[in-house]
Amino acid sequence: MLPQSLPSGIVCTHLGFAWADGSPVFVGLDLALGPGRTGLVGPNGAGKSTFLRLLVGHLRPTAGTLSVHGVVGYLPQTLLLAAERTMAEVLGVTDKLAALRAIEAGDARDDLFALLGDDWDIAERVAAVLGRLGLANIALERTVATLSGGQAMGVGLAAQLLREPDVLILDEPSNNLDLDARDRLYDLVAGWRGPLLIASHDRDLLDRVDQIAELSPAGIRLYGGNFAAYVGAVAAEQAATARAVRTAELDLRRQRREAQEARERSARRASTGKRHAKTSGLPAIVAGAMQRRAEVSAGRSAGLHERREDGARERLAEAARGLRDEERLRLALPATRVPTGRTLFEAAGVTLAYPGGAPILGPPGLDLAIRGPERIALVGPNGAGKTTLLRLLAGEIEPTSGHLRRYDPRTTRTLPQRLDLLAEEGSVLANLRRFAPGLPNTELRNRLAGFLFGGERVHLPIRDLSGGERLRATLACLLAAEPAPQLLLLDEPTNNLDLRGVAHLEQALAAYEGALVVASHDLPFLSQIGIGRWLRVVPGEGLLEGEVWEPLAVGISAAEELPAIAVPPVASPAVNSASER
Numbered sequence: 001m002l003p004q005s006l007p008s009g010i011v012c013t014h015l016g017f018a019w020a021d022g023s024p025v026f027v028g029l030d031l032a033l034g035p036g037r038t039g040l041v042g043p044n045g046a047g048k049s050t051f052l053r054l055l056v057g058h059l060r061p062t063a064g065t066l067s068v069h070g071v072v073g074y075l076p077q078t079l080l081l082a083a084e085r086t087m088a089e090v091l092g093v094t095d096k097l098a099a100l101r102a103i104e105a106g107d108a109r110d111d112l113f114a115l116l117g118d119d120w121d122i123a124e125r126v127a128a129v130l131g132r133l134g135l136a137n138i139a140l141e142r143t144v145a146t147l148s149g150g151q152a153m154g155v156g157l158a159a160q161l162l163r164e165p166d167v168l169i170l171d172e173p174s175n176n177l178d179l180d181a182r183d184r185l186y187d188l189v190a191g192w193r194g195p196l197l198i199a200s201h202d203r204d205l206l207d208r209v210d211q212i213a214e215l216s217p218a219g220i221r222l223y224g225g226n227f228a229a230y231v232g233a234v235a236a237e238q239a240a241t242a243r244a245v246r247t248a249e250l251d252l253r254r255q256r257r258e259a260q261e262a263r264e265r266s267a268r269r270a271s272t273g274k275r276h277a278k279t280s281g282l283p284a285i286v287a288g289a290m291q292r293r294a295e296v297s298a299g300r301s302a303g304l305h306e307r308r309e310d311g312a313r314e315r316l317a318e319a320a321r322g323l324r325d326e327e328r329l330r331l332a333l334p335a336t337r338v339p340t341g342r343t344l345f346e347a348a349g350v351t352l353a354y355p356g357g358a359p360i361l362g363p364p365g366l367d368l369a370i371r372g373p374e375r376i377a378l379v380g381p382n383g384a385g386k387t388t389l390l391r392l393l394a395g396e397i398e399p400t401s402g403h404l405r406r407y408d409p410r411t412t413r414t415l416p417q418r419l420d421l422l423a424e425e426g427s428v429l430a431n432l433r434r435f436a437p438g439l440p441n442t443e444l445r446n447r448l449a450g451f452l453f454g455g456e457r458v459h460l461p462i463r464d465l466s467g468g469e470r471l472r473a474t475l476a477c478l479l480a481a482e483p484a485p486q487l488l489l490l491d492e493p494t495n496n497l498d499l500r501g502v503a504h505l506e507q508a509l510a511a512y513e514g515a516l517v518v519a520s521h522d523l524p525f526l527s528q529i530g531i532g533r534w535l536r537v538v539p540g541e542g543l544l545e546g547e548v549w550e551p552l553a554v555g556i557s558a559a560e561e562l563p564a565i566a567v568p569p570v571a572s573p574a575v576n577s578a579s580e581r
Contacts, residue, residue, distance in 0.1 A: 008070030008166035009034040009195050010055060016063030017047070017054060025050050027063070029220050031213065033195050039206040039227060040199040042215035044467050044498040048199040049077055051215060052171050055197070070166025070195070077171040077199075079156045083145035087138060091159045096122045097140075129158045134184050149176035150382045157185075167195045174202040175495060178381040179521050201499050203227055203524040252312040259309055329472070329504055330450045331511035335484035338514045340372040342407060344487045345393055350402035352392065365402045370487065370515055377526050378519040380537030386519040389537070390414070390489050393517060411514075413478050413485040417492050419470045421477070422462045428473045429458040435477040451476040451508075468501040475508045490518040494525050 015029040025047040040048050053059045054066060056074040081090055088094040096119055099112040116122075130136045133154045144152055153176055160168065174182050182204070189196065190208045197213075200206055206227035214221050214230070223230045338344065349365030370376065370393075378386050391397045395409050406412065415421075422431045432444050439447070448458050451472045465473060478485060488509075494502050502525060509516065509529045520526055 007034060009068075010167065010197065011067050011069075012064065013066075014064035015054070015061055015066055017050060017059065018062045026215070026217075026219070029064070031220050031222075033197060033213075035194050036211065037189060037192060037196045037209040038198070038222075039209040039212045040197055040215060041201070041206065041212055041227075041230075041499065043500055046215045046217070048215055049171055052076075052169055052197070052199055055169060068167060071163060073160030073163055073165030073168045075153075075157050075160055075170045075173055077175065079153055081144045081152055081156065083143065085144050086140060087142050087144075087147075087155055088140040090144065090155050091126060091140070091162055093122055093126055093140075093162065097126075125162060129161050132161075132184065132188065133158055134181060148382045150178055150181050153177065154181060165194075168192065168197075170196075170198045170200075172200055172202075173198065174200065174205050174521075176382070177521065179379060179523075180381055182521060201494075201497065201502065202522070203499075206230075248312065248315045248318075251315065252309070255309040255312040259306065327452050329452065329507040329511070331479075331508060332450075333479055333484075333511050333513055336479065336486060336512050336514040338373045338486045342486075343369060343371050343405070344407045344412075344515050345370040346403075346405045347392075347399070348403045350392070350399040350404055352388070352397065353400045370517070372515065373513060374515045374533055375529065375531050376515075376517045376533045376535060377531040378517055378535050378537065379521070384537040386537055387491055390491050390517065390519060393487070394489055407486070408483070411483050411486040412489065413481060413487070414489040414491070415474065415478060415493055417495060419467075419474050421474050422470075424463040425461060427459045427461055428453050428465075428476070431462060431473065432477050432480060436480040436482050438482055439480070447480050448476055452504075467496065468498065468504065471497060471501050472504055472508075475505070479508065479512060484514075485512075486514040488512060488514060488516040490516065490520070492520055492522075493518065494520065494522045 010031065010033040012029050012031040015031075016024070016027045018024045029051075040051070042048050050059065052074070053076075054061055055068055056072055086094070088097060096116055099115045100120070100122060102109075103112050103116065119125075126140070127136065130138070135151065135154050135158065138147070138151065144155075147155065153173065157170075157173065174185055177185060182202075186205060186208055189198065189205065196209075198205065198209065206212065209226055211225065212223045212227060212230040214223065223233050225233070346369045347366050349367065351359065351363060351365045353359045378389060380386055388397070392399070392404075394412055394414050395406065398404075423434070426434070428448060429444060432448060433439075436444065436447075445458060448454070453460075453469075453473070453476070460469075462470065462473060478488070493505060497505065502522075506525065506528045516529075518526070518529070518531075
């Protein structure tokens with residue numbers, strides 16, 4: 001740990017970074033972070049992960065200075081772990097645990113004591129950290145290949161905590177975590193007292209920090225309070241900026257009107273002066289002098305009004321620079337409307353097994369009905385079988401036994417988590433035309449304009465789109481498909497989306513008038529899209545159902561408060577996938 005004279009923290013002064021080809025990522029960042037929890041936010045592509053990699057020394061700044069005081073723990077967004085490594089190896093404790101076991105068995109070699117050092121409590125520390133992260137039941141001999149994505153992320157975090165860092169830096173740590181694992185992460189963050197910097201789009205996680213650092217092309221800016229306070233502060237700023245813009249617009253109009261009126265008065269005086277000179281009998285030299293004085297006066301007046309107009313125009317531009325790009329999707333999707341009484345999906349006694357016979361859904365079978373424009377959330381731990389149920393709903397796999405009926409399989413559509421539904425080489429317009437061949441070109445362009453693809457942007461190839469643009473293009477194609485989707489399936493749709501992308505997804509689903517089933521651990525997102533029915537997949541118990549799952553909406557697991565319905569356990573397809581239809 002650090003001596004008292006050198007407190008742990010992060011200090012950046014005029015920090016800049018550019019890629020090898022000269023493309024700048026950011027310029028002139030100034031930031032000082034001491035003890036406390038800071039959430040780092042910004043759109044995808046703003047450079048959040050690059051900034052974190054600079055802090056931990058994986059990249060070198062191209063300008064400015066950077067210092068991080070103390071032992072640093074860093075969990076990257078993409079955790080690259082060799083599949084054959086054991087948990088003990090990832091945690092970095094293999095040799096110390098082996099030395100401890102040898103010493104306890106009576107081996108007194110000096111090299112064992114040197115290797116163990118002061119870490120006589122290493123076994124207890126490992127057990128405590130793994131227990132804190134819900135990984136206590138996983139043997140240290142297990143390999144990474146046998147862990148789920150969420151478990152591997154937890155092991156990576158545990159490895160950093162065992163280093164007892166002074167400064168902890170996390171990049172999207174809640175990605176791939178189920179609700180229980182997220183709750184444990186939230187507890188860890190809430191209890192952290194040293195410098196902690198978290199890049200995240202998880203609104204629940206960001207509501208547990210002390211301040212928000214917003215990274216944008218304009219630099220980095222700190223907002224006191226958690227994410228909810230940040231949203232309120234930004235909204236207040238935008239309201240004040242919008243008022244300033246309106247005031248500046250009115251001032252510019254007034255200056256333009258006054259300038260026009262001044263030009264008209266000058267023109268009238270000049271015309272009157274010419275007529276007066278002809279009828280007054282003044283000598284030509286006198287009349288000419290009077291005309292020149294009038295022209296000079298008119299020129300001064302015109303110059304004054306021009307300067308005033310330029311000043312008003314600059315004030316408007318300055319005010320407008322403070323406005324954020326908050327474009328909203330403009331959608332109307334009546335073709336997706338589903339009558340209240342229509343049954344879209346019905347399963348009775350449905351069982352499902354692998355080709356070899358191992359059950360996924362066992363007897364007595366799944367009983368489930370989806371009627372009308374229901375909005376259903378499918379929640380539960382990773383590996384419980386949520387994706388398997390979505391594939392069954394989509395018709396990608398067929399039951400082994402039981403009865404299953406779909407209203408019209410063509411009207412069931414899936415928003416893939418990887419957003420790989422569209423032809424990469426085709427344009428946005430060409431892809432939409434493929435999904436909706438019956439729409440005229442004007443209507444196709446109108447649809448795309450509603451998804452913020454206007455003008456020449458409809459010709460952008462899919463391969464060149466950002467993550468948010470790809471989401472909007474995929475939604476545009478899915479929701480305009482012929483026949484129109486009436487049952488929409490989403491599997492962790494907010495993973496890897498920035499906050500703007502999540503907002504656009506919420507806006508699209510608000511306009512969608514059909515039924516949807518969404519598997520997600522993102523509780524704020526679920527609360528925004530009007531979920532009316534909650535199904536929780538519980539390994540070994542089946543499905544638990546609640547009408548409005550209030551405790552769940554604030555991030556508290558409440559399975560014990562809900563009555564179980566007659567649905568069998570759903571096992572996870574651990575290795576093989578079920579046969580394709």
